[in-house]
Amino acid sequence: MSTRNSHYDVVIAGARCAGAATAMLLARQGARVLLLDRSRYGTDTLSTHALMRGGVLQLHRWGLLPNVIAAGTPALRSATFHLPGADTAVEIKPRHGVDALYAPRRTGGVTGITGRAGAARLEVGADLVVGADGRRSAVARHAGAGAAHVAPASSGVIYRYFRGVAADGYHWYFTPGSAAGVIPTNDGLACVFAATSAENLRRELDGGAGAGLRRVLARAAPGLADRLEHHGAAGPPRAFPGLPGYLRDAAGPGWALVGDAGYFKDPITAHGITDALRDAEILARVVTSRGPGAVARYQAERDELSLRLFRVTGRIAAFDWTADEIGGHLLELNAAMAEEIAAMTHGHWGAARRPLDPRRLELASA
Numbered sequence: 258m259s260t261r262n263s264h265y266d267v268v269i270a271g272a273r274c275a276g277a278a279t280a281m282l283l284a285r286q287g288a289r290v291l292l293l294d295r296s297r298y299g300t301d302t303l304s305t306h307a308l309m310r311g312g313v314l315q316l317h318r319w320g321l322l323p324n325v326i327a328a329g330t331p332a333l334r335s336a337t338f339h340l341p342g343a344d345t346a347v348e349i350k351p352r353h354g355v356d357a358l359y360a361p362r363r364t365g366g367v368t369g370i371t372g373r374a375g376a377a378r379l380e381v382g383a384d385l386v387v388g389a390d391g392r393r394s395a396v397a398r399h400a401g402a403g404a405a406h407v408a409p410a411s412s413g414v415i416y417r418y419f420r421g422v423a424a425d426g427y428h429w430y431f432t433p434g435s436a437a438g439v440i441p442t443n444d445g446l447a448c449v450f451a452a453t454s455a456e457n458l459r460r461e462l463d464g465g466a467g468a469g470l471r472r473v474l475a476r477a478a479p480g481l482a483d484r485l486e487h488h489g490a491a492g493p494p495r496a497f498p499g500l501p502g503y504l505r506d507a508a509g510p511g512w513a514l515v516g517d518a519g520y521f522k523d524p525i526t527a528h529g530i531t532d533a534l535r536d537a538e539i540l541a542r543v544v545t546s547r548g549p550g551a552v553a554r555y556q557a558e559r560d561e562l563s564l565r566l567f568r569v570t571g572r573i574a575a576f577d578w579t580a581d582e583i584g585g586h587l588l589e590l591n592a593a594m595a596e597e598i599a600a601m602t603h604g605h606w607g608a609a610r611r612p613l614d615p616r617r618l619e620l621a622s623a
């Protein structure tokens with residue numbers, strides 16, 4: 258087996274939303290970046306994919322939104338909250354150049370990057386190693402990143418794609434003990450999910466994921482459950498058994514973590530991709546403007562922007578709220594998201610939209 262020795266400014270392990278975004282932003286600023294992933298291009302992952310305004314805003318500012326739209330991703334112009342006794346539809350108002358939300362599937366090819374695979378062993382030096390390698394991050398483990406905050410409980414989620422579920426926006430349903438949602442996406446499909454506490458989900462999965470999904474949906478959103486009886490499912494149901502959220506140390510000498518590698522919060526608030534794109538930009542900005550030694554600044558900024566959303570997500574995921582309390586939690590979530598958008602649209606934010614020089618970015622299978 259041959260060995261390749263090389264040196265890069267930054268090596269990034271993990272090439273999904275956190276890693277690919279960080280690599281693109283650094284390479285656009287002229288850094289030489291190696292992006293590694295052990296999965297193949299275009300493979301799916303265990304996650305739904307509702308983007309919130311912050312995530313869409315990042316794609317817009319980076320010049321990537323036209324590609325998402327051109328792939329046939331439907332524009333979502335409202336979010337409807339179905340709470341016990343009251344439905345509230347919130348229109349997506351045009352702001353900061355974003356007039357709709359999107360929930361793109363993550364299957365399909367990646368363009369604009371040169372690929373390389375082979376049996377050659379890589380020995381790569383770098384000024385900075387970035388762990389964008391997800392929830393089981395090896396980089397976090399090897400760096401000894403501790404968790405400063407851990408959520409007390411977690412939800413469990415089952416989701417499945419259905420055809421012909423007409424919806425022009427997100428629909429979120431909350432009732433004591435369970436929740437559900439409809440996320441319209443590409444190819445005329447809608448991702449329908451049902452969530453409950455991780456403990457309850459284990460029981461619901463006893464008769465299989467399909468039956469579990471129907472049972473939790475029947476409690477969280479009975480009207481939706483009835484409608485789905487008349488729609489064909491596209492593909493099998495998928496279940497996420499739950500994992501308590503954490504906010505790990507994000508950086509140390511020579512290393513940094515972005516996305517789920519450093520910060521995972523319960524999927525119930527559908528905000529992980531948005532925050533991964535947010536943190537990619539903070540890290541790329543800090544490294545570009547102050548050098549790889551300044552990663553402690555990245556950690557400080559990430560923590561400041563994350564804690565409020567992390568805490569309210571934990572409260573919603575605990576599924577111990579009453580019908581009266583959930584409205585307050587959702588208002589707090591909305592306030593945390595507004596604070597995040599305000600930070601993103603303020604002053605120093607906004608990565609330059611330079612064209613990507615492919616020589617700056619190399620992608621390899623690990």
Ligand SMILES: Cc1cc2nc3c(=O)[nH]c(=O)nc-3n(C[C@H](O)[C@H](O)[C@H](O)COP(=O)(O)OP(=O)(O)OC[C@H]3O[C@@H](n4cnc5c(N)ncnc54)[C@H](O)[C@@H]3O)c2cc1C
Nearest residue numbers: 271273274275295304305306307390391516517524529530
């Ligand atoms: C059930 C569920 C539903 C969700 N729904 C939503 C939603 O609707 N909206 C939303 O915004 N967020 C959602 N999330 C959260 C979202 O999935 C994550 O926050 C997001 O995918 C994190 O992206 P990432 O790039 O950090 O990690 P990942 O997507 O996990 O990517 C990590 C990559 O690293 C690679 N890798 C791992 N180890 C190595 C290694 N040693 N060497 C090389 N490569 C390696 C993997 O192959 C993988 O490609 C959901 C999560 C779950 C579990």
